[in-house]
Amino acid sequence: MDSPFILVNLKTYQEGMGHNARRIAVAAETVSRESGAVIGIAPIFTEIRPLSQHHAIPVYAQHIDAITPGAHTGHILPEAVRSAGASGTLINHSERRLTLADIDACIQAARRLNLESVVCTNNDATSAAAAALKPDYVAVEPPELIGSGVSVSKADPGVIERSVNAVRAVNPDVKVLTGAGIQSGECVKIAIDLGTCGVLLASSVVKAEDPEAVLRDLVSLL
Numbered sequence: 001m002d003s004p005f006i007l008v009n010l011k012t013y014q015e016g017m018g019h020n021a022r023r024i025a026v027a028a029e030t031v032s033r034e035s036g037a038v039i040g041i042a043p044i045f046t047e048i049r050p051l052s053q054h055h056a057i058p059v060y061a062q063h064i065d066a067i068t069p070g071a072h073t074g075h076i077l078p079e080a081v082r083s084a085g086a087s088g089t090l091i092n093h094s095e096r097r098l099t100l101a102d103i104d105a106c107i108q109a110a111r112r113l114n115l116e117s118v119v120c121t122n123n124d125a126t127s128a129a130a131a132a133l134k135p136d137y138v139a140v141e142p143p144e145l146i147g148s149g150v151s152v153s154k155a156d157p158g159v160i161e162r163s164v165n166a167v168r169a170v171n172p173d174v175k176v177l178t179g180a181g182i183q184s185g186e187c188v189k190i191a192i193d194l195g196t197c198g199v200l201l202a203s204s205v206v207k208a209e210d211p212e213a214v215l216r217d218l219v220s221l222l
């Protein structure tokens, strides 16, 4: 079995920028080394290069646009996040939804550039649809629980189980993550026991006074 994967999305929280992003990256490196879990970080675009240069953790973009180099303005070029040091990217986050055609094109761009693709979904039906496009990961997150402090593992384990089954039925090579309100080792253990390979989370780590303590708790029951 692969090492459990914890992906921390810093979103555009003030607490996840500049010095704080580096502090969370240091915490992720430390806890990853101690536990054997893979802990990745998805910062704002301008933090991708400094974090990937100075920390031995996977750094993810929060989004890419399905474009190739040329006459586009205000887009996120997949080649640019790759050359800044990203090893993967979120696609279709609940706070950055895309059309199905764009999701497909983003996955293909990521594959071409050797970026791991993590496609976010909101339920088991969209998890199955995303799996058909062959990303590396599908991350199912009920939107109503995102940032709520209420964990998907406890409030809606059924959506995790159904998504794992739906993705396996479509393409067993696609790995499943889950997220929304994940905040403790117990939440992570429930998610893993339901067949995921890890979690996607944000607020419990980014807004914590002591991110390292929260990360240590998240991996404590693995």
Ligand SMILES: O=C[C@H](O)COP(=O)(O)O
Pocket (backbone or CB within 6 Å): 009, 094, 141, 145, 146, 147, 148, 149, 179, 180, 181, 182, 200, 201, 202, 203, 204
């Ligand atoms: O990308 C992360 C998810 O949207 C979950 O956010 P949250 O952990 O703050 O609920």
